[in-house]
Amino acid sequence: MNIVNIDTWYAVQTQVNAEAKAARNLVRQGFEIYLPRYLKRRSHARKVEKVAAPLFPRYLFVRIDLGTQRWRSVQSTFGVSRLVCNGPDPAPVSQEVLSTLKSREDESGYIKLDQLPKLALGQKVRVLAGVFAENLGLFDGLADRDRVAILLDLLGRKVRVSIEADMVVAA
Template structure:
């Protein structure tokens, strides 16, 4: 569906885990939606796989012309919690934000995220979970695309350990 040139993008907050339901119902009402998703690494039972997940959990974008469309119906759509507003009017999102997100999509339609390290070599880090939980170490670089290497003090010496990047935070 092509929208009028006056149509802007707005933010919709969905109910918990109801992004797909809200998207279906908004499309059924004639609204154009954008639900940016990415491939999230999931670890379960010693198996790591990737699953599609919303880039902004509980949020999506809806395009509408508030002068001509019944935008208040968005508020009562199944799966929608509310329309983010600025006072009594919906809060518009700059078109550049949507274009920038869409520009980062791969051929499958998933937003690609930066895989760069969040730390500099030698930064102090803390392991958040797993076998080495609550241990402090030093960032030692990227082990591969999704894992980082840290130096941990174990048994009186520094040992290089490779961990998933999301298991480590700045200390």
């Protein structure tokens, strides 16, 4: 086994929806973890809210010094499915990957995602959710900071609708 320096990070696959549980248990064992999260838009019962969600569902990163820490204990930690390995040894994650993720965090520690879709005027789009879900339309520009305008064919005519930017994708 090759011993790697102390600044090496590794990927851990967690059980379904158990990222926070695995993170808590790994920290209790003395490991440093990094769980990149972003603010996800969630709609429920006519209410829209932003909730923290893992950027990589079922994965987090753990810093391990293979020379001094008992890294095999990660495998049996509550909430963890497995430590991602390359053969018998843990597979290191590039420091550049983690640096890039951390550089995209806002002041609250959440990863900032590109909100506005990269669409051209007149491009075909599909609505992902809401009352117009699965409808096709044409991109008609930006309505404001978080919304886009699209033209939908409703009742035989084109209707301009303003909709959340993350609810529209290119068709």
